[in-house]
Amino acid sequence: MKLEQRELERIVDGCKAKNRSSQQKIYELLYSKMLPVCYRYARSTDEAKDMLQDGFIKVFEKIEQYNVGGSFEGWVRRIIVNTAIDTYRKNKKEVFIDDESRIKDNNDWEDMESESEYAGLSINDIVEAMQSLSPAYQTVFNLYVMEGYSHQEIADELEINIGTSKSNLAKAKANMKTMLTEKLNRL
Amino acid sequence: MKNNQLDNFESLIKSSLDKQRAVYDSSDWDKLNKRLDQVNKPFYSSPWFMAASVAAVLGTVYLLSTFNTLTEPTPLVITPQEYEIPEIGEKEKEDALAIPLTEEEHNEIKEVFINAEKEINNKEETNRKEEIKKSNSETIASDNKEVKPQNSEDTTISEENGFIPLDDAASKEDNLIIEEVVTLEKAAFHMNTFECCEGATIDFVAEKQNNIDYLWSFDDGNYSKKENPSHLFTSPGSYNISLIVRSKIDNSIMTRSNDQLLIVHAKPNVQFEWEMNEENGIPYTSLINLTEKGTSWSWNFGDGSISIDKDPNHTYRKKGQYLVSLTALNSEGCSSTINQDILIDTDYNLLAPNSFTPNGDGINDYFLPAALNRLNGSFTMTVYSQTEGLIYDTKNIDQPWDGTNQKAGTKCTEGSYVWVVKLTNEKGQTEQYKGAVLLLK
Numbered sequence: 001m002k003l004e005q006r007e008l009e010r011i012v013d014g015c016k017a018k019n020r021s022s023q024q025k026i027y028e029l030l031y032s033k034m035l036p037v038c039y040r041y042a043r044s045t046d047e048a049k050d051m052l053q054d055g056f057i058k059v060f061e062k063i064e065q066y067n068v069g070g071s072f073e074g075w076v077r078r079i080i081v082n083t084a085i086d087t088y089r090k091n092k093k094e095v096f097i098d099d100e101s102r103i104k105d106n107n108d109w110e111d112m113e114s115e116s117e118y119a120g121l122s123i124n125d126i127v128e129a130m131q132s133l134s135p136a137y138q139t140v141f142n143l144y145v146m147e148g149y150s151h152q153e154i155a156d157e158l159e160i161n162i163g164t165s166k167s168n169l170a171k172a173k174a175n176m177k178t179m180l181t182e183k184l185n186r187l
Numbered sequence: 188m189k190n191n192q193l194d195n196f197e198s199l200i201k202s203s204l205d206k207q208r209a210v211y212d213s214s215d216w217d218k219l220n221k222r223l224d225q226v227n228k229p230f231y232s233s234p235w236f237m238a239a240s241v242a243a244v245l246g247t248v249y250l251l252s253t254f255n256t257l258t259e260p261t262p263l264v265i266t267p268q269e270y271e272i273p274e275i276g277e278k279e280k281e282d283a284l285a286i287p288l289t290e291e292e293h294n295e296i297k298e299v300f301i302n303a304e305k306e307i308n309n310k311e312e313t314n315r316k317e318e319i320k321k322s323n324s325e326t327i328a329s330d331n332k333e334v335k336p337q338n339s340e341d342t343t344i345s346e347e348n349g350f351i352p353l354d355d356a357a358s359k360e361d362n363l364i365i366e367e368v369v370t371l372e373k374a375a376f377h378m379n380t381f382e383c384c385e386g387a388t389i390d391f392v393a394e395k396q397n398n399i400d401y402l403w404s405f406d407d408g409n410y411s412k413k414e415n416p417s418h419l420f421t422s423p424g425s426y427n428i429s430l431i432v433r434s435k436i437d438n439s440i441m442t443r444s445n446d447q448l449l450i451v452h453a454k455p456n457v458q459f460e461w462e463m464n465e466e467n468g469i470p471y472t473s474l475i476n477l478t479e480k481g482t483s484w485s486w487n488f489g490d491g492s493i494s495i496d497k498d499p500n501h502t503y504r505k506k507g508q509y510l511v512s513l514t515a516l517n518s519e520g521c522s523s524t525i526n527q528d529i530l531i532d533t534d535y536n537l538l539a540p541n542s543f544t545p546n547g548d549g550i551n552d553y554f555l556p557a558a559l560n561r562l563n564g565s566f567t568m569t570v571y572s573q574t575e576g577l578i579y580d581t582k583n584i585d586q587p588w589d590g591t592n593q594k595a596g597t598k599c600t601e602g603s604y605v606w607v608v609k610l611t612n613e614k615g616q617t618e619q620y621k622g623a624v625l626l627l628k
Contacts, residue, residue, distance in 0.1 A: 020380035023223065025520040027216055032485055035209035053219050060223065122491035123207045126200055145197045146204060173196060184621075 008072060015063045023060055030073065034080050039127050040142050041084035043135070051087055055080040081147055085157055088139045121180060129179040137172035144169050208495075210487040211514045211522055217388070224379055224390055296402045296410035299431060299440070374432045374441035382450045384521035388419045389449065393430055402431040406449075423453035452519035455481040459513050461529050464500075467561040470535055471502045474511070481515035489529075503531040504620075537608060542625035545590030545598075554624055555587035556608060566610035570624075572599065590626055601628055 014022025035052050042048035058079050066075050130138060143149040151165040375394040383389060392415045393401050403411040405418045406426040429444035458477040476498050486494040488501050489509035514524040537556030544551045559566055570579040570588050578592040590599050608620045
């Protein structure tokens with residue numbers, strides 16, 4: 001859904017004036033991309049939708065701070081991701097696993113990865129696998145792989161050690177590989 | 188935030204997930220819309236109120252008050268006996284909010300509105316006559332008003348609305364009207380938007396006053412007696428929302444309607460058909476978009492893939508029933524979605540055979556999915572054995588798998604092997620297929 005920059009600015013101005021139909025337009029435009037972002041941090045569709053709602057409430061509250069010129073979608077996405085991090089912090093009951101012990105990689109597939117790239121897996125399979133990771137693994141994996149946060153930034157955001165962030169990423173990957181391999185074998 | 192160096196696995200996950208799109212569900216907006224109402228409470232931050240409060244300040248100056256975005260409330264007197272609303276207790280009243288109006292109530296409110304309209308017309312008539320009569324004293328009257336400190340815009344409004352100032356040479360009857368109006372402070376309300384899509388529920392909030400009944404007309408033949416009603420607008424159009432407040436003490440009424448009409452936009456009439464097609468033996472489903480006046484599209488084929496083309500073609504890998512949804516958005520920003528089940532009766536896996544016999548008899552000595560011969564694009568086929576992993580790869584239709592282990596240079600034994608084909612389709616997207624083939628001798 002491409003919009004002309006001028007049209008976007010008009011809608012953003014509407015949002016700044018708290019115009020409800022402008023807010024609705026922004027929501028409709030970004031929904032299809034932002035809900036999947038939430039899926040990755042959530043445990044279920046319902047949780048993802050709640051996250052999206054919280055995120056958009058913040059978007060509308062903070063829209064004054066958006067400067068025309070920067071990518072609007074990128075700006076909204078950062079707010080959505082921050083909302084996801086907040087949700088994670090709020091629900092945090094589990095302790096990040098803080099050991100550096102080596103994860104035994106699933107070597108059988110290592111060769112095939114570059115060749116076949118888990119052929120036949122759908123996006124839904126991957127999202128499902130991600131949603132069944134523990135919240136700590138899921139959050140670290142997302143921030144590192146999907147959002148490009150460095151381990152230092154992740155450590156700061158989640159208030160953990162850099163080492164913990166690294167080992168959580170490795171374990172998240174190992175678990176994902178195992179789950180995806182199982183899915184593939186059932187194919 | 189710079190991008191991290193991702194390994195193969197990480198890039199694979201990222202590139203897949205970056206493509207993910209969700210199909211728009213308008214009920215999610217409805218929920219957010221409700222929450223935004225709560226967030227915005229007190230509703231004084233709504234554009235309407237801003238305009239009204241600016242107007243209230245200006246309203247203290249008699250002449251400037253014409254900037255008010257609302258039509259002024261018209262105080263009226265209705266003979267008490269005619270429109271008796273049955274008294275209801277506090278608790279019952281709450282219950283009444285939840286149930287729809289009975290036909291009797293509906294007619295009663297309707298009658299109030301019709302009579303109010305008549306009264307307004309009469310009043311305007313009278314005012315015009317009086318304006319001529321009192322044209323001389325007008326200047327003095329408005330001067331008085333500017334000096335007088337104003338407590339509320341509504342007081343100003345009722346005075347400027349042609350009600351004869353006390354010092355005017357007014358008839359006895361007119362004086363009576365002014366006294367009765369005093370029991371009603373104002374008829375004012377807020378709404379959360381002036382623009383919406385059909386099927387939207389709009390919330391209305393009346394300014395609270397004691398001892399009054401609220402009577403709303405939504406201009407679509409529906410009325411409400413709630414203080415803060417929500418109303419579902421089911422057809423596109425422009426609606427002139429009006430509110431009558433009626434004193435429970437003397438049944439005098441005031442009415443107000445918005446200058447700015449509520450605009451209800453039409454949703455796109457979303458529709459599609461589908462048909463099965465075949466090209467070079469390769470099946471595909473053509474989705475034919477019959478939506479009128481849509482500007483953007485979002486298809487979900489029900490198998491995890493999506494498209495934003497208007498009339499996409501799609502090949503399903505597995506036979507079965509798929510729930511296909513199409514969401515259309517029009518230039519007014521209204522969207523609607525339709526879901527249809529479509530039935531796919533054949534599997535498609537590049538038309539690959541289940542088995543082959545590489546025994547040199549000239550029949551079925553080679554394995555290659557048949558579709559690769561017809562697609563005419565670049566591809567990579569890899570073959571894996573359960574024990575040895577990758578054993579064969581080819582990018583050339585002239586080099587189909589001959590049943591050998593490329594790495595070891597040996598002939599493979601009988602058994603099941605996994606093949607994976609990666610190809611680039613005509614849209615430039617990468618597709619991957621996977622299957623098992625039985626090697627027999």
